Amino acid sequence: MKKWSTELMLLGVVLVWGANYTVGKYGLTYLTSLQFNALRFLVSAPILLGLTLLWEGSIKMERTDLKRLLVVGTVGISLYQTLFMISVHYTSATNASLLISISPIFTGIFAVLAGQERFSVRVQAGSLIAFAGAAVVLLFGGNHQAQLYPHEWLGNLIGLIASVAFGWYPILAQPLLTKYSALRVTAWSSVVGAVSLLGASAWTFPGIVWERVTAEAWFSLGYSILLVTVYGLVAWYVGISRTGATKVMVYMYLIPLVAVWTAALVIGEQVHLQQIFGGLIIFVGLWLVKRQPQKKKEPVSIPTQYR
Helix, strand or coil: CHHHHHHHHHHHHHHHHHHHHHHHHHHCCCCCHHHHHHHHHHHHHHHHHHHHHHHHCCCCCCHHHHHHHHHHHHHHHHHHHHHHHHHHHHCCHHHHHHHHCCHHHHHHHHHHHCCCCCCCHHHHHHHHHHHHHHHHHHHHCCCCCCCCCCCHHHHHHHHHHHHHHHHHHHHHHHHHHCCCCHHHHHHHHHHHHHHHHHHHHHHHHHHCCHHHCCHHHHHHHHHHHHHHHHHHHHHHHHHHHHHCHHHHHHHHHHHHHHHHHHHHHHCCCCCCHHHHHHHHHHHHHHHHHHCCCCCCCCCCCCCCCCC
């Protein structure tokens, strides 16, 4: 029973994160990506710290780790989340989810460059295949959606950059993850992100006419705080603690599928042959990378991209 409850919980995370590619679009109907994320992490960061304190009995981090924490929070929360929301705004949910899904490829490349993993022909071959799939999505995925997303090329490009940022995130965080839990690192990273996002957008808040913020935007914000960030992260780490990171990461590959079907059902996005073909190529590349035997210093993936 415990096994089934864990699997159902993780499937719930997949549904929540996959649907966020569509729900997130409504959050930007009036608010900018900076404003949206500043509000989101101002609320979710204290909740995550509270949950960390409840589960672990401490939220302490050593002073010597603060510099790295600032970098991790800036890249993994401030930079990535802002780019993610911009990408979701300008391109289709299908393209955004497929482009973000190649972030493990960048993690593998950065791990080699950082000396955390050895060079592997199989991993690099998988990376090249996944890049080819991403190129198909970038170059041919938007030919039929020009009216719906006139700036889709920009959203695709930003989605690719967001994938690079998220791929870099676990490499930067790896030294912290050898000393602290992933939940504690993510909670404090969210604090850093909240402060930096607020600092970057505070000057715009006096200009917001709050009565103009749509009900859909408030729903999107609440969805992002409670379901995507709090429930999603906590359930994900519970799943990892019960079944292990390797088995849990398999669920990540279901998220683009949920994103595609949600977008089709809710906002009528069409899925075209080029996108399907590009997605299949990407998943072949990811399969090759994940087939590689685990290394002792394999970086821990922090799945915050679908928040």
